[in-house]
Amino acid sequence: MGPEFARLLVCVAALLSASQATAAPLEVGFAAVDVTPDLKTSGPVYLAGQESNRRAEGVHDPLFARALVLADGQTKIALVAVDSIGVQYPLVQQVRERLPNFQYVLVGSTHTHEGPDVIGIWGPSPSQSGVDPKYLDQLRDGIVAAVQKADQNLTAAHAEYGTAADPTLLKDFRLPEVLDPVLRTVRFKRADNGKTCGLLVQWNTHPVEPDGNKQITRDLIGVAVDELEKRQHAPVVYFSGPIGGLMGTPEKRFLDADGKHIAKDVYDFMRLVGTAVADLAEQALAGAQPIELTPLRVSAQPTMLPLANQGYRQARAVGVLTRPAFAPASGEADRGTVIPPSQLDGEQLVESEVAYLRLGELHVAAIPGELYPELMYGEFQEPADPGADFPSAALETPVAKILPGPKILALGLANDAVGYIVPKRQWDVAKPYAYGKKSAQYGERNSLGPDTAAAIAAALAARVAEAQASQ
Numbered sequence: 001m002g003p004e005f006a007r008l009l010v011c012v013a014a015l016l017s018a019s020q021a022t023a024a025p026l027e028v029g030f031a032a033v034d035v036t037p038d039l040k041t042s043g044p045v046y047l048a049g050q051e052s053n054r055r056a057e058g059v060h061d062p063l064f065a066r067a068l069v070l071a072d073g074q075t076k077i078a079l080v081a082v083d084s085i086g087v088q089y090p091l092v093q094q095v096r097e098r099l100p101n102f103q104y105v106l107v108g109s110t111h112t113h114e115g116p117d118v119i120g121i122w123g124p125s126p127s128q129s130g131v132d133p134k135y136l137d138q139l140r141d142g143i144v145a146a147v148q149k150a151d152q153n154l155t156a157a158h159a160e161y162g163t164a165a166d167p168t169l170l171k172d173f174r175l176p177e178v179l180d181p182v183l184r185t186v187r188f189k190r191a192d193n194g195k196t197c198g199l200l201v202q203w204n205t206h207p208v209e210p211d212g213n214k215q216i217t218r219d220l221i222g223v224a225v226d227e228l229e230k231r232q233h234a235p236v237v238y239f240s241g242p243i244g245g246l247m248g249t250p251e252k253r254f255l256d257a258d259g260k261h262i263a264k265d266v267y268d269f270m271r272l273v274g275t276a277v278a279d280l281a282e283q284a285l286a287g288a289q290p291i292e293l294t295p296l297r298v299s300a301q302p303t304m305l306p307l308a309n310q311g312y313r314q315a316r317a318v319g320v321l322t323r324p325a326f327a328p329a330s331g332e333a334d335r336g337t338v339i340p341p342s343q344l345d346g347e348q349l350v351e352s353e354v355a356y357l358r359l360g361e362l363h364v365a366a367i368p369g370e371l372y373p374e375l376m377y378g379e380f381q382e383p384a385d386p387g388a389d390f391p392s393a394a395l396e397t398p399v400a401k402i403l404p405g406p407k408i409l410a411l412g413l414a415n416d417a418v419g420y421i422v423p424k425r426q427w428d429v430a431k432p433y434a435y436g437k438k439s440a441q442y443g444e445r446n447s448l449g450p451d452t453a454a455a456i457a458a459a460l461a462a463r464v465a466e467a468q469a470s471q
């Protein structure tokens with residue numbers, strides 16, 4: 001089983017029971033809960049995503065946990081999107097413990113860079129965590145409450161699936177330039193009156209994250225969600241897809257004929273970009289076609305990922321990163337012994353999760369970090385640049401190829417935030433650097449290591465195989 005180990009999970013039981021039953025009609029419920037920290041009563045709130053020691057000074061717009069609950073009479077699952085840099089797996093496990101009536105709960109993060117540090121590395125100094133444990137409690141409680149409220153709103157519904165592509169709305173800030181320009185959406189319509197009762201949206205970009213901004217905000221994603229909710233008169237749950245690489249917004253799309261910025265200021269820029277995302281979503285909705293989403297099946301397993309990054313190991317040693325690391329297991333039933341944070345050498349692993357959700361005709365990959373778009377469709381540069389560290393490494397199997405059907409969602413930062421998931425052939429920390437560059441391109445220092453992508457691809461393939469075997 002490679003880096004994985006077998007462990008029985010409730011979701012496997014759910015998978016088996018769901019496969020044996022004829023599913024009842026789909027039910028869906030939506031709800032959102034405010035998870036903005038209270039700056040008046042909290043200590044300093046360190047904003048995640050840019051330089052460290054960036055203290056929040058105000059709230060431009062509130063952060064939310066947005067939940068969508070799906071039920072088919074046998075199985076009930078929740079998909080939650082949180083306005084956060086990246087909720088970590090241990091918190092997701094706490095959420096699940098509080099929701100025992102759900103066969104599966106997926107918690108994804110929108111990746112705003114203007115919300116509280118929930119990982120640790122953006123504190124007042126390199127040796128001090130930026131995480132306020134009280135905020136983690138608030139976040140956990142908010143996610144749980146959003147799911148419970150959505151559960152109360154369950155109503156019989158039909159679903160439609162639509163996509164629309166716009167490569168002019170994305171820029172890859174790292175060579176080679178590869179995009180996932182496809183926005184994917186699922187629209188839910190009430191079975192009784194046909195009215196839209198909620199939307200799920202997956203789009204693939206970083207926030208515009210104005211430099212040095214100290215206001216809490218959902219960034220362009222907040223604009224896109226608010227705009228869509230206003231236009232469609234229905235709640236929206238937004239997930240970030242393959243945003244590694246690094247996916248951001250091209251300035252040139254938002255310049256006037258004289259080459260001047262159309263936006264008056266950074267918040268106006270967020271508004272313009274977010275509105276363009278909402279426009280793209282409406283384009284996807286315009287072509288959406290009915291899709292069967294039942295029966296609901298989930299295959300999810302803890303997945304051990306190699307922790308090669310020395311920076312992360314050092315952050316563990318000084319207490320800035322607190323999640324456990326493990327020595328390699330001796331056998332499949334063993335998850336490996338916990339390694340003391342002070343240990344810097346030797347092989348180390350972190351526990352994360354890769355999941356495959358088979359929702360009727362829809363195939364959903366739950367990827368625990370920021371996937372490079374190359375790994376979505378297999379658009380690898382061939383041959384790799386000889387300056388890269390492993391130009392002849394094996395190519396990873398792309399997500400779209402692993403998923404056994406054309407109607408897909410690729411939810412990134414799902415249940416964890418392990419950083420960038422980089423194709424091994426692009427890994428480039430040693431001289432000479434690829435593309436003749438004088439210094440390494442940005443990415444690797446926020447990645448677990450060069451073998452993360454292969455481990456995640458293998459885990460996803462195993463989850464798909466498991467789900468297919470249970471049919």
Ligand SMILES: [Zn+2]
Nearest residue numbers: 111206243370
């Ligand atoms: Zn990122």
